[in-house]
Amino acid sequence: MTRQKSKGLSAIHVLGILVFGGIAALLIFGETDSQKRAKQAQDTAKHPTDISGLSNKIIGIAQDEKHDATEIILRQSSVWNEESVVFVLASEANDISKGIQQNFKSIKTPTIRFTIEIPLVDKFGNSSSTRVMSINYKTSDIYTINYTQGFEPQQFLDLYESAWYVDQIAHKLVNSFCISEVGKSAMEFCRRERLGRGEK
Secondary structure, X not given: OHHHHXXXXXXXXXXXXXXXXXXXXXXXXXXXXXXXXXXXXXHXXXXXXXXXXXXXXXXXXXXXXXXXXXXXXXXXXXXXXOHHHHHHHHHHHHHHHHHHHHHOOOOOOOEEEEEEEEEEEOOOOOEEEEEEEEEEEEHHHHHHOOHHHOOOHHHXXXXXXXXXXXXXXXXXXXXXXXXXXXHHHOHHHHHHHHOOXXXX
């Protein structure tokens, strides 16, 4: 009995030495490379270094010198119904604007434009990603939104300056959104767009 107990204590001692040695090594050599990369990824998610890091739907950032605008191009990889396109555009743009307000204080262009492209299939069965519409905002308005109290995508839509219809299907997408239950709460946007205020 005494020998077995002695062996058990030896195993515990060995385990303690190994654990202590691992802690000591960590203190001496610091974080491992994988730990550093994980920490950097977390820091980047919290504080992205450029606007494209604010959403995985962003596929491009462009400067429109003619209209003095910063354009943020989004892609909706699948369209589950027609009304979803405008809602996805509004939701993503709203979230991105919150990120811009928190992390990017120095956008100089007076306008920020959000453009969405979606997969479309033509009459021959060929599929392609097509930009269908854009919504423009005053940069000053985006910096003024009070996100601390919550701000819904429909509210964000109602702040827009103008909508550009890049593809003719955009009229149908906007109309489908505006007659939906969700769209009915974006009253200003729908009032203007259903009166034919969309422009290219």
